[in-house]
Amino acid sequence: MISSTRRENMVPAKTGWIILVVISLVLWVSFSWAGQIKHLVAPDSAADCYACHKKATPIIAENWYESKHGVILVKCFVCHGQPDGQGSVPWAVSPDPRIVCTKCHDPAIKRMKAKFGLAPKCYTCHPFHQNSLHHRAYSKSQSKK
Amino acid sequence: MKLTRREVLKSAAAASAFMALNGTLPDLAGAAPGEPDKWVKAVCRFCGTGCGVMIGVKNGKVVTVKGDPNNHNQGFICLKGAELPSIVNATKSRVTRPYIRKNGQLEPASWDEAMDLVVSKFKAAIKEHGPTSVAYYGSGQALTEESYLANKIWKAGLRCNNVEGNPRLCMASAVGGYYTSFGKDEPIGCYDDIDAATCFFIIGANMSECHPILFKRVAARKQADPNVKIIVVDPRKTNTARIADIHVSFKPGTDLAILNAMAYVIIDEELDNPRFYNKYVNFMTNDKKKVDFKAYQKFLQDYTPEKAEKISGVPADTIRKIAKIFAESSATMSLWTMGLNQRIRGVWANNLTTNLHLLTGHLGKPGATNFSLTGQPNACGGVRDTGSLCHLLPAGRMIKKAKDRAALEKQWGLKPGTIAPKPGLHTIALWNAFSEGKIKAMFVLCTNPAQSLPNVNMYTEGMKRKDNFMVLSEPFMDAETVKYCDVLLPAAFWCEKRGVYGCTERRYSLLMQAIDPIGECRPDVDILLDFAKRMGVDPKVIPFKNVDDIWDEWREVSSATPYNFKGMTRARQEKESGIRWPCPTEDHPGTCHRYVRGEDPNIPKDYKNKMWFYGTKDGKARLWMRPYAPAAEEPDAKYPMVLTTGRVIDHWHTGTMTMKSPVLRRSFPNAYVEVNIDDAKKHGIKNGDNVLLETRRDKMIFQAKVSDVCRPGLVFVPWFDKNLIINKLTLNAFDKGSKQPEYKICAVRIKKA
Numbered sequence: 001m002i003s004s005t006r007r008e009n010m011v012p013a014k015t016g017w018i019i020l021v022v023i024s025l026v027l028w029v030s031f032s033w034a035g036q037i038k039h040l041v042a043p044d045s046a047a048d049c050y051a052c053h054k055k056a057t058p059i060i061a062e063n064w065y066e067s068k069h070g071v072i073l074v075k076c077f078v079c080h081g082q083p084d085g086q087g088s089v090p091w092a093v094s095p096d097p098r099i100v101c102t103k104c105h106d107p108a109i110k111r112m113k114a115k116f117g118l119a120p121k122c123y124t125c126h127p128f129h130q131n132s133l134h135h136r137a138y139s140k141s142q143s144k145k
Numbered sequence: 146m147k148l149t150r151r152e153v154l155k156s157a158a159a160a161s162a163f164m165a166l167n168g169t170l171p172d173l174a175g176a177a178p179g180e181p182d183k184w185v186k187a188v189c190r191f192c193g194t195g196c197g198v199m200i201g202v203k204n205g206k207v208v209t210v211k212g213d214p215n216n217h218n219q220g221f222i223c224l225k226g227a228e229l230p231s232i233v234n235a236t237k238s239r240v241t242r243p244y245i246r247k248n249g250q251l252e253p254a255s256w257d258e259a260m261d262l263v264v265s266k267f268k269a270a271i272k273e274h275g276p277t278s279v280a281y282y283g284s285g286q287a288l289t290e291e292s293y294l295a296n297k298i299w300k301a302g303l304r305c306n307n308v309e310g311n312p313r314l315c316m317a318s319a320v321g322g323y324y325t326s327f328g329k330d331e332p333i334g335c336y337d338d339i340d341a342a343t344c345f346f347i348i349g350a351n352m353s354e355c356h357p358i359l360f361k362r363v364a365a366r367k368q369a370d371p372n373v374k375i376i377v378v379d380p381r382k383t384n385t386a387r388i389a390d391i392h393v394s395f396k397p398g399t400d401l402a403i404l405n406a407m408a409y410v411i412i413d414e415e416l417d418n419p420r421f422y423n424k425y426v427n428f429m430t431n432d433k434k435k436v437d438f439k440a441y442q443k444f445l446q447d448y449t450p451e452k453a454e455k456i457s458g459v460p461a462d463t464i465r466k467i468a469k470i471f472a473e474s475s476a477t478m479s480l481w482t483m484g485l486n487q488r489i490r491g492v493w494a495n496n497l498t499t500n501l502h503l504l505t506g507h508l509g510k511p512g513a514t515n516f517s518l519t520g521q522p523n524a525c526g527g528v529r530d531t532g533s534l535c536h537l538l539p540a541g542r543m544i545k546k547a548k549d550r551a552a553l554e555k556q557w558g559l560k561p562g563t564i565a566p567k568p569g570l571h572t573i574a575l576w577n578a579f580s581e582g583k584i585k586a587m588f589v590l591c592t593n594p595a596q597s598l599p600n601v602n603m604y605t606e607g608m609k610r611k612d613n614f615m616v617l618s619e620p621f622m623d624a625e626t627v628k629y630c631d632v633l634l635p636a637a638f639w640c641e642k643r644g645v646y647g648c649t650e651r652r653y654s655l656l657m658q659a660i661d662p663i664g665e666c667r668p669d670v671d672i673l674l675d676f677a678k679r680m681g682v683d684p685k686v687i688p689f690k691n692v693d694d695i696w697d698e699w700r701e702v703s704s705a706t707p708y709n710f711k712g713m714t715r716a717r718q719e720k721e722s723g724i725r726w727p728c729p730t731e732d733h734p735g736t737c738h739r740y741v742r743g744e745d746p747n748i749p750k751d752y753k754n755k756m757w758f759y760g761t762k763d764g765k766a767r768l769w770m771r772p773y774a775p776a777a778e779e780p781d782a783k784y785p786m787v788l789t790t791g792r793v794i795d796h797w798h799t800g801t802m803t804m805k806s807p808v809l810r811r812s813f814p815n816a817y818v819e820v821n822i823d824d825a826k827k828h829g830i831k832n833g834d835n836v837l838l839e840t841r842r843d844k845m846i847f848q849a850k851v852s853d854v855c856r857p858g859l860v861f862v863p864w865f866d867k868n869l870i871i872n873k874l875t876l877n878a879f880d881k882g883s884k885q886p887e888y889k890i891c892a893v894r895i896k897k898a
Contacts, residue, residue, distance in 0.1 A: 046811045047795075047807075047808045047809070047810075047811035047812035048811070048812055048813075068364070068368075071364055071384075071387055071388065072223075072353065072357060072360060072361045072364060073223075073224065073353060073354065073357060073384060073794050074223075074224060075224055075795075075812065077224075077808040077812070078224045078227055081808075082807065082808055082811075086807035086808065086811075087807070087808050088227065088228055088230055088231045088806070088808065096177065096178075098176070098177035099177050099178070099209070102177070102211055103209075103210070103211045103212065103222060103227055104211070104212055104220060104221045104222055105220065106211055106212070106214060106220055107212075107214035107219060107220040108220070
């Protein structure tokens with residue numbers, strides 16, 4: 001409900017949506033541009049992402065390490081490819097779920113689709129490598145107590 | 146509805162941030178770029194887990210791969226499996242036509258020229274020196290039909306039992322273990338047991354890196370029920386130990402004492418299961434005498450936890466603790482692989498692990514089993530089951546048993562006495578004989594012995610001799626053995642042919658052909674059929690027109706044995722994603738637990754007992770009293786440390802495949818030496834320093850990785866690197882029973898280079 005005191009600032013919904021879309025596009029392009037990150041050239045060890053990233057982006061690296069993907073050694077290049085495009089999947093900060101996630105999770109995606117429908121991107125609900133997904137199952141295991 | 150400017154801005158910012166977070170990619174609803182024209186069902190080319198894969202093919206090329214949802218892996222694949230397309234597409238590295246070595250160089254030749262030369266060498270050797278002067282050296286990566294065919298050509302066609310293969314190097318001790326304990330080879334349980342076990346006893350296995358999808362299943366079990374216990378027994382604190390409740394590090398080779406001490410504790414704490422062992426188990430001395438339980442108790446007096454602590458370095462209390470967890474669990478599954486197998490006491494180590502199951506009754510019920518993991522995709526189905534080793538015949542029959550030979554001769558339609566009664570030469574003896582020029586002609590197929598044999602310098606020297614001949618069927622031009630072969634044949638690779646892989650859990654899955662062979666490459670079945678024809682092998686002995694004919698004969702042969710998988714017709718295999726034998730009829734679902742009434746079709750439904758170990762004469766399993774004995778080459782003052790070898794997750798075997806994938810190669814471009822922090826300090830070694838490793842065989846420099854993975858006194862080197870072949874340093878001493886070499890332990894000294 002919009003209060004009457006703010007009525008003078010109101011714009012028609014149609015115009016509002018157009019502005020919203022334009023601003024979104026501008027920000028989207030700029031974020032996307034920023035997404036084309038520069039990456040160090042490290043030809044001989046480019047696939048040992050974790051070794052550098054635990055220093056360069058320690059939180060992300062630690063998140064991966066503690067996640068289920070980290071425990072079972074689904075390494076960075078499996079989903080993110082290689083900075084020089086030499087990987088078997090495209091180099092992307094946000095991988096294409098149709099190319100990457102489906103390699104292993106196709107059955108789960110189909111089950112999900114049948115039961116609840118799908119969000120456009122898997123990681124809207126399942127952030128790729130965050131503890132919240134996997135709850136540090138092993139380090140907090142009750143059996144260690 | 147109307148919005149304020151502030152709300153428009155807020156919504157726009159939120160939407161943009163959301164889009165940025167989720168990237169710029171199309172969503173799941175649309176078709177993926179490069180969506181394949183078709184998906185072809187197969188099995189992964191790498192480890193013995195045998196994961197089902199779907200190969201995505203577009204315009205005749207492999208473009209992607211995903212897990213097969215209907216196979217045991219339920220759609221999951223590991224990082225090596227995901228890289229299969231880049232390996233299939235590395236066509237520039239392929240052997241695409243035959244070659245003949247002339248004046249030391251491999252020169253292009255036609256198929257006829259190459260095969261004529263091969264056959265002339267084999268015929269000349271047999272004519273001059275008899276059939277025992279030739280040999281076949283195959284692989285746990287060859288298709289079942291390829292191994293079955295080669296075995297029949299040699300043993301029935303050429304009357305030569307020199308049929309061996311690299312499974313001798315990886316799981317012969319497991320065969321020996323199962324055979325001595327149960328009278329039949331191959332595991333009792335299956336992967337489903339992982340989902341039901343409440344305790345995992347992982348010994349001598351780095352599942353995380355060597356069997357990643359099974360490790361994932363164990364981890365998932367632990368996640369589903371945090372009260373599930375995991376015990377990892379390994380001198381290295383590997384990634385597998387990350388999910389362990391207890392990691393037990395011990396002096397390499399002393400696990401025999403630990404396992405006996407666990408048995409001591411189980412009896413001492415009254416955690417044993419007399420109802421099980423009194424009914425189903427015979428107690429056997431090391432020299433094969435049947436004794437009673439009291440004699441076993443007396444034998445174990447030498448293995449009190451305190452005595453075992455002195456031998457192994459594991460605190461007595463830890464041994465007590467793990468023995469209690471093992472026994473008190475409602476269902477314990479033990480898992481092991483090369484750490485137990487690649488030892489001169491490999492069979493004993495297998496027996497002692499099985500003993501714990503026989504003592505506690507953790508066998509033949511969901512989650513309770515002794516499960517040997519294997520290293521190659523078709524070592525079990527292809528080589529063990531088809532009997533493609535020098536002492537075996539198909540389906541668990543033995544060459545030395547006249548009854549077994551006669552039964553097979555009848556099935557194969559051979560004249561009685563065709564199969565030579567003397568077993569051939571086992572792998573090490575075979576390569577020794579080749580190096581001495583006693584074996585004159587060797588057919589090597591789908592394996593890379595110039596890198597994988599232990600103490601390999603000895604054997605590569607032998608391969609250089611002028612008076613012996615080696616033909617190699619190999620897909621990759623840069624395989625180390627290519628340097629030494631006399632004739633090189635272009636083998637079709639993995640998805641360029643059709644046939645069966647049989648994985649660790651007795652599961653046979655059909656690999657369908659996805660693409661055509663490149664260049665002049667041929668499937669190994671075609672190469673072997675051509676060889677047999679040119680050798681003049683009786684067409685009644687080798688009547689096959691194609692790979693499916695071979696499978697049908699093999700099904701028929703199996704039907705007269707407890708392996709019986711007659712129900713696995715090709716039509717059924719094309720439809721289903723793997724079936725576990727025994728599977729006697731087309732409507733049989735396959736078998737999870739062998740030796741269990743109601744599950745194993747070999748046991749009558751009204752059999753008096755729940756279990757029947759029908760592999761032995763009296764139907765009982767055997768508990769063996771195997772003593773602790775040291776390794777072949779223990780550390781000493783001159784070579785004070787232990788060298789062990791193994792895999793990293795990114796590479797497989799000799800790296801001929803995984804080094805073709807840019808990401809896998811970059812993950813580990815070179816072999817390295819893993820050194821414990823304390824040892825590194827002692828030797829003044831820092832991470833990244835060059836370190837000289839020296840054994841009694843050879844010396845080599847590796848870059849150091851300093852960590853706490855290895856225990857003090859132990860160093861580890863992976864064996865994938867053809868430029869740093871660690872097998873030049875390893876030992877070729879072997880187990881007297883299984884003939885498997887002791888890759889896992891030899892004495893070494895290290896210093897900063």
